[in-house]
Amino acid sequence: MSSPSDRMSPQERRVGAALASIFGLRMLGLFLILPVFAVYAPNLPGGHDLGLVGLAMGAYGLTQAVLQIPFGIASDRWGRKPVIVVGLLLFVLGSFIAAWAPDMHWMIAGRVVQGAGAISAAVTALAADLTREEQRTKVMAMIGSSIGLVFALSLVVAPLLYGWIGMGGLFVLTGGLALLAIAVLLNVVPTPPRVPALVRLPLRRVLVDGDLLKLNLGIGVLHMIQMAMFVVLPRALIEYGGLAAAEHWKVYLPAVLASFAVMVPAIIAAEKKDRMRLVFRTAIALIAVVQLGLYLFGDSLAGLALCLLLFFVAFNILEATLPSLVSRTAPPEAKGAALGVYNTTQAIGLFLGGALGGLIAQRLGSGAVFAVCGGLALVWLAVASTMRFPRRRPAA
Numbered sequence: 001m002s003s004p005s006d007r008m009s010p011q012e013r014r015v016g017a018a019l020a021s022i023f024g025l026r027m028l029g030l031f032l033i034l035p036v037f038a039v040y041a042p043n044l045p046g047g048h049d050l051g052l053v054g055l056a057m058g059a060y061g062l063t064q065a066v067l068q069i070p071f072g073i074a075s076d077r078w079g080r081k082p083v084i085v086v087g088l089l090l091f092v093l094g095s096f097i098a099a100w101a102p103d104m105h106w107m108i109a110g111r112v113v114q115g116a117g118a119i120s121a122a123v124t125a126l127a128a129d130l131t132r133e134e135q136r137t138k139v140m141a142m143i144g145s146s147i148g149l150v151f152a153l154s155l156v157v158a159p160l161l162y163g164w165i166g167m168g169g170l171f172v173l174t175g176g177l178a179l180l181a182i183a184v185l186l187n188v189v190p191t192p193p194r195v196p197a198l199v200r201l202p203l204r205r206v207l208v209d210g211d212l213l214k215l216n217l218g219i220g221v222l223h224m225i226q227m228a229m230f231v232v233l234p235r236a237l238i239e240y241g242g243l244a245a246a247e248h249w250k251v252y253l254p255a256v257l258a259s260f261a262v263m264v265p266a267i268i269a270a271e272k273k274d275r276m277r278l279v280f281r282t283a284i285a286l287i288a289v290v291q292l293g294l295y296l297f298g299d300s301l302a303g304l305a306l307c308l309l310l311f312f313v314a315f316n317i318l319e320a321t322l323p324s325l326v327s328r329t330a331p332p333e334a335k336g337a338a339l340g341v342y343n344t345t346q347a348i349g350l351f352l353g354g355a356l357g358g359l360i361a362q363r364l365g366s367g368a369v370f371a372v373c374g375g376l377a378l379v380w381l382a383v384a385s386t387m388r389f390p391r392r393r394p395a396a
Contacts, residue, residue: 020142023143032157059112061346061354120339215342218284224352229311232357232369241300255312
């Protein structure tokens with residue numbers, strides 16, 4: 001039997017679920033745009049330029065990358081909740097600007113303001129404040145899993161919502177979801193007590209830690225690939241699959257459901273049976289295989305559907321395990337700094353994936369996007385082969 005200290009307390013479960021929902025509501029607002037934005041963009045002046053389309057998709061990540069660490073520092077000084085509320089309000093403002101945008105340049109401006117609400121580090125720091133050390137990995141995994149879940153959900157519902165309320169309505173909905181996240185934060189999540197600051201390692205120590213560097217590279221590459229793929233995939237489903245945007249759910253829904261049926265046992269094996277190394281590397285290899293499949297067979301509906309299924313399996317596994325590995329690997333006195341750097345590199349990946357994916361697609365075609373993404377995945381796999389994996393914490 002597990003001891004009480006090996007189980008999450010009711011408050012820890014509530015905190016984990018609430019913070020995961022805050023992350024999820026905000027990320028759902030972002031991910032709802034991915035499956036349909038490339039289809040909608042030609043309706044705006046400048047929307048036929050895939051470079052601008054990719055920049056609009058990735059611009060959010062640029063301001064996230066710049067402001068993630070400052071928001072984390074501000075949360076240390078003025079408290080987690082006030083900083084998270086400010087960040088979510090900025091996200092709401094950016095959503096409304098994007099909903100109104102009359103051309104691609106205003107759309108990019110709205111996405112930049114959305115990204116200014118850089119709350120990821122503050123939310124993960126709040127999770128650390130409200131959980132015990134031996135339960136923190138579980139809470140981080142809950143938050144990471146919520147990102148994979150809402151990404152999958154967005155791919156299913158976005159085409160349907162786009163058909164009903166249009167792109168402007170989607171952006172208004174994203175702002176409403178952020179306001180709902182504020183309500184969850186203020187009414188469900190406890191306020192942590194202010195405690196004296198611990199002696200912290202210099203940020204430089206976190207930046208040069210070899211194992212953390214490899215994890216940061218991983219999250220950056222994962223989101224570069226994700227954003228670059230969805231610059232070109234929605235149009236591929238229309239051109240090669242013969243599916244209107246409102247019918248893309250017919251591909252996404254079966255793939256998402258099947259991916260979760262595979263992903264859950266993989267996560268259990270990684271955590272409970274100490275097979276994190278095998279599961280983690282297999283998921284990265286699968287990302288590379290998906291890119292090869294899209295390059296070779298991305299001109300058929302069957303090929304696109306199979307590749308999307310495999311991508312969702314790998315993405316959901318990696319999105320759940322990466323923050324867990326960071327929380328275990330970082331020194332206890334530098335967890336906040338490590339999470340800030342991790343979230344910054346994630347945002348850089350979002351920006352580069354959108355911007356470079358659009359540029360490559362514009363100049364070299366969609367096949368070149370998949371080739372570059374496959375090369376990135378292989379580099380990540382080579383780096384991951386040298387990683388040291390922290391062993392599962394034994395029961396107290």
